[in-house]
Amino acid sequence: MTQMLSRRGFLKLSSTAAAVASLSSIPGTLGAMEESQKHYKGNAKFTPSICEMCTSSCTIEARVEDGKGVFIRGNPADKGRGGKVCARGGSGFNQLYDPQRLVHPIMRVGERGEGKWKVVSWDEAYTFIAKKLDEIKQKHGAHTVAFTARSGWNKTWFHNLAQAYGSPNLFGHEATCPLAYDLAMDDIFENGVSRDFAKAKYIINPSHNVFEGIVISYARQYMEALEHGAKVISLDPRLSTMAAKASEWHPIRPGHDLPFVLAFIHTLINENLYNKKFVEKYCEGFDELKASVAEYTPEKMALECDISADTIKRMAREFAKAAPKAIFDFCHRVTLTPQELELRRAIMMCNVLVGAVEQEGGYYLNKGAGFYNKFLGEGDAKAPVLKKPKIPAYPKVEFPRIDRIGEKDSEFFLAKKGNGIVTLIPKATLEDLPGVPYRLHGWFIARNNPVMTQTNTETVIKAIKAMDLVVVMDIQVSDTAWYADIVLPDTTYLERDEEFNAGGGKNPSYDVGRQKVVEPIGESRPGWRVAKELAEKMGLSAYFPYKDIEDYRLQQVGDNIDLLAKLKATGMASFGVPLLLQDKKSVAEFVKKYPSAASKVNEEGTIDFPHKIKLFSPELETVSKKGALSYEPYKYKEADELYFINGKSAVRTNGHNGNNLWLNNLCDDAAVWIHPKTAERLGIKNGDKIEVSNKYATQKGKALVTKGVREDTVFAYFGFGHISKELKRAYGKGVNSNTLYSPLVSPNSGMNLHVVGVKVKKA
């Protein structure tokens, strides 16, 4: 939000406040309920839970007094986050008590997107959905219904329902967000990896703005590194808060991170800056890598990325010198490009080349219970493994998924079935995809907002309108719910218990999932209950062999009652001691605790990697001839256009909480950043009303003239210009980036593009 939160913006606050206070009156919302029915029951002590105001899932504690939400803070037991929350996290009770939130099932009575609804009972809702799903099954087959839900936001339940019903088309939100780096780490490390920012001495950060797209533990770690005198290099087309805090800011050309990284690798190899011993011992594919980057000289790539060859070479030398306490941040989002997978792989390879993996201040493998237990011998205490209730075999599906994951020649074969390529759904509805002998006819969407979060909004809406059934489960009438046939009121995270989660950093850890702080308001129901009840209506109750969430959790921990008690009381638990395989000190401490692990220790006092690290991907080579790294220039814009890019705001999350009263008051408009020289050329002054347009859409907005953006680029925060008129505070305010982006789905990674050409003029 940076400049937007200037004094002027704040003064405006008092005038908007009056307008904002007008309550919602659409049927089914909390505001439309009778006052006497709004009773909130909650716990006066702090209850540990997990935040859901963004996807970072911070551990929190929330307190309720006299039936009113009082305060949310970070869980002090969580050392990594230091007991902190961000502005969004602190605004959680606003979501809970928002008069505009949905607390009854509502059914569409007008056209899709017309905004005419009637309140129905849960039973009517279940009957309607079950009947429609059955009709689609008869007419087109169960496989033509896609089910989308985010991890930790109902995925377990609705993916279970989908498979019981007979659809293979399960999706998360990943392809609109982290999928490319997830795939890259699976390919290179056969494991998830994390970054030890706090201890690093040198960090290259390509637009990973953890100070605005806040991830609290990362923000704290980056700050710690900066305080310790680490050098942080920001490559970002605009002056983000990260760029402002960094030691150096290089406004890289949007969408051209890959040529930078390739030249960087070229330098590491050609100047012999890489760690030969590490590469020889633990890596495969080095020769292929060397050959593939040979043509990407810094001189040549400098012209692409707009950072000088000398600067690229200097950074590569500094990076190698700082290793192993060096991190080339594989980042989140950046300016998503058609070569997302290549970019993330290339970045990760930089860390591998200098041997900054499984070391303090570098990358480390995520160690869940499975991984960790392998290093423990007989007799040592093992980290517990969470179980799942036994579910009967799902019906067999004869049809491929729309993304054809699981088939050898699918370009998305690296993706996991639980994530899927959600960005393909509009295409798979409107056109025939190669190798997919059907189109989609239904979409069941739990707490995901594709109309707002997928690119080329118009296509997404068109697809939704073409479907026979669209069910949305959400806490509000989101932009996607706006086009649904039926909207089911989910509980907010403060009103529901969830399954326990297993995680892993340097050692295995677990968290409580979410824990109820207050009883559900109105008729809102948690996902585990809705999926189970709907399944019962459809005659599929055998697939939900648990009484309630408490029973489910009991089955998860098995006889480990201690773990159950600990998770409920403190919200989290971790096991064993941290382990970094390449750090002698860490290995020694690990062996001291678990003597039987001594057999794993090599002559250098470290532990070998469980797999070879891949600098060339035989799998990708088979499928797409992309096993080696390569750069394919892409034309984002015409010569007379400007690059348009977006980024995250610290007070709003993507498509999700822009309608939150407090957050909306802090920032309700995404002004378009434009460089003074460009503005002058176009005759635009700060604060002017402007029009941003291209072949996909025209958006009206406000100009923010600032030197904090490249001359050939304009920038706006993401998650503005909401489309649902039921999001009364956020509706239509600010430029909606996704309407402007192209519908391209990046090969292999399934990611959307977040760079496009636009024309800007005074409105």
Next chain:
Amino acid sequence: MAKKYGMIHDNNLCIGCQACSIACRSENEIPESVYRLQVWVKEEEYPNGTIGYEYHRQSCVQCENTPCVGVCPTKASHITEEGIVLVDVDLCVGCLYCVAACPYQARYVHPVTKAPDKCTFCHDTRLARGEEPACVTVCPTDALIFGDLNDPKSKINQALSSRVTYREKEKLGTNPKMFIVPNHKGGINS
């Protein structure tokens, strides 16, 4: 010796995320149309030619020599033994002299009580429970440090001895207990 509470806002650590502002609203039930605390973000061009952001904490700075208390005809505005400036709503006659007298524009009129109100370092809520102010508790990057200026071992005194700080409008002699660590990028190094 009585305690003397003060606070540090470190411009280097602040990221302008507004978590403090929201926490304050939440803890002190601040009505929508007003605020006790905001962080204003401003683009700045530094002498070395680089650009960056400056973060200004807009709130009561808890003056030791208090213009607001000085002009109050009814003693509604007063300063506690611990150096916290408060408003006694029952004694307030609504003359708003204190609002005009505050050189930091820190006071607002509470829309319900109609009396002036402002940051109290969470005197009635959190300090009464032995906790730190709400803003300090949540700040993701630890840009806020709170504590007893009379205790040489307190966190705030340790930080004051190791970081260069200044106070706003020091010339006025109000002696604020809000200390600011300037941005190193501004050319001032500690």
